Structures are given as C-alpha cells and as structure tokens.
Amino acid sequence: MSLRAVVIGASAGGVQALSQLLPGLSAGFPVPVMVVVHVPPRKANALVDLFAQKCRLPVKEAEDKEPLVPGTIYFAPPDYHLLVETERTLALSSDETVNHSRPAIDVLFETAADAFGPGLVGIVLTGANHDGARGLKAVCEAGGTALVQDPATAEVATMPEAALAACSAARAMKLDEIERSLEAMVRS
Template sequence: MSANPVEVAPIEAVAIGASAGAVQALLHILPALPADTPVPILIVVHVPPDRSNALVTLFQDRCRLRVKEAEDKEAIAHGTVYFAPSDYHLLVEAERTLALSSDEPVNHSRPAIDVLLETAADAFGPALTAIIMTGANHDGADGVRAVAAAGGVVIVEDPATAQVPTMPTAALAACPSARVMPLNDILAYLVGLKTR
C-alpha cells in the first residue's frame, strides 16, 4: 500500500521584504526572472518617506517582467513586479487587490514588510511564498510567522551571506521552519515556479 502524496498548494503570489542591501539583492534576482513568471511579485523595501521611490525606474529597464509602483485598489496581475510606494503601507485585500495605507509606521517603517506579509497571508493563505532578504531591523518577523500559520512557504536569505543579516536572523527566530537559502537558490526557486 503506497502512502498518499502530500498535497501542495500551487503558489499564486510572492511577497518580498528587504531593507539595507535590498537593491543589490534584488538586482541579483529580478532581472534574471523569465518573462513568463506566472505569479505577481509584491515587494516592500524600506525607503525614506521624504524621498521618491526610484526602485521602479531602476528595475524597469533591467527586467523582463513588468515593473511598476503599486496603486490603491489595483487588481493584482501575474508576471508583474509591484513596489510599495514611498511612505505608504502596501496591503493585499481579500479579493486580491492592492491597497495603500498611510497608517502609522510599523517597526519605524512605512511601508512595512509585516503589513504586506500579514495581509497577503490572509488573502492567499497556503498559495503565498514570503521571502525575507537583507536588512537591519526586525520588520518581517511577525509577517513570516503569519505566512507560516496560514500554510504558506517562508524563505529567508541565509544570514551568513546576506549583506546585512539582522532581518533574516530575526525572521528565522520567528519562523524556525523557514527555508534558508542564498540568493542563487532563491532565484532558482522563483524560476522553478513556472513548472510547478
């Protein structure tokens, strides 16, 4: 008698959080993703509130995926990278649309990674992959706990190879079951999503 295979929910969205060192880490990942990546990628990078978010401009010409700043009430589209705008939290609503909020900062940050991950976990449940990369504070730790509780996949950049290990270390403390990967393996995971 053979055991029943474990059912694994297909991934429908990826949410990424990063802070100090984020640009270098994302430059390693995003330009290498194929144009037929079948999921949306929602990204919060800590950006000073008094500075316009130059990330979209930086990545637009380097990526095969569509790259844009998230807009309030926007429907989430596959094959698109959404960056949280400066000074706004990025949320995912139950009907899988995006929302922007000027609520108080969380972990001294707006946008905050926890806000994105917690709302995305509510919306996507086990169909969400959350990725925490390099950063210098604890933002994202509560979020990965919520993603894991909802049955989603949690990936944390290996603190030993992260430019700034504080954020990945905090995420691992909050979610010891997370998969720990260097950037090359995170990239391979994301490229592999198209075959799952």
C-alpha cells in the first residue's frame, strides 16, 4: 500500500526533534503531514512561523473542515484536538483532554488510522507522558507503519518507550533515519 499521509506526535523536546525531522522533507514530498505538539492552551502558536522558515513544504495551522492538501504540514492549534475525518478533511474539537493534553496525539493518530488505514505512517517523538502509545497501536492495527524516535536519542524517553511497548511492530529509529525512511516510502 502506498503512503497517503503522515502523523507525528511530540511533547517535551519536540520542537528540537521536529527541527531535525521536518526541514529534511523534500519540497516535492507528496502527502500531507499532520503534527500534534503539546503546547500551552492560551499561547499563540509560534510553531507555524518557526517551521515555515525552516521547511521546504508549506506549513500552516490546521483549520476546522479544511480538506487535506498533499505536501503541506499541518500543526494542531493550541487547546484543540486535531482529527481526520473519513473524507480526509481536518476537524478541530475542544472535547475533554486526553492524557492531560489538548491537542492529544492519540486523538489524531486514531482518527487518521480510520481515514488512511495502511496508507498511514505514525511517528512518536520525544515526550514525558504516554500520549501517542494508544494511537500508534491503532495505526498498526489499521495496517499502517509505526516509527518511533529511538528512546536513547530522545530528550525525554517516556513517550517513545511507551509507544514501543504498546506497538510491537513499531521500529525505533534516529531522527535522520526516520526522515530517510519517509523519503524512501514516497519514492517506492
């Protein structure tokens, strides 16, 4: 099954990890990339501006009911869960926190697994809680590919370790290996 979408979750240390991963994606990367980073609820989202300057792909804050566009990086807005609907549009929700987080990685991963099935790659990066573990398991169960930042290279290993424990099919990789793996998947 060919790659149709990428979802990425990060928490503590995530900006640094994403700063290594996202700028490496080629300008012609042909699938949408959706990102959840645990950010404080009442802060302006500086992530979009930061990554727009670093990345070769367009970067934007996700909007409710927005259709996914290939080759675009979408960040979840502060204090909203980011979901993928089955018709491959984005949705925002202010439902209860999950794993003490809104946006929560599990919410994005589980809904994207339903929408994209085996065409999805889920990536869990550095972080200090277990958010993303259940979602990555859902990606695997839907036939998708699960990649996890090698806990030994993560600023905080808790989230990658939890993801690897929850999803036995997940592969632990260094950030540059994840980026090369994504590029190889879109070429194949």
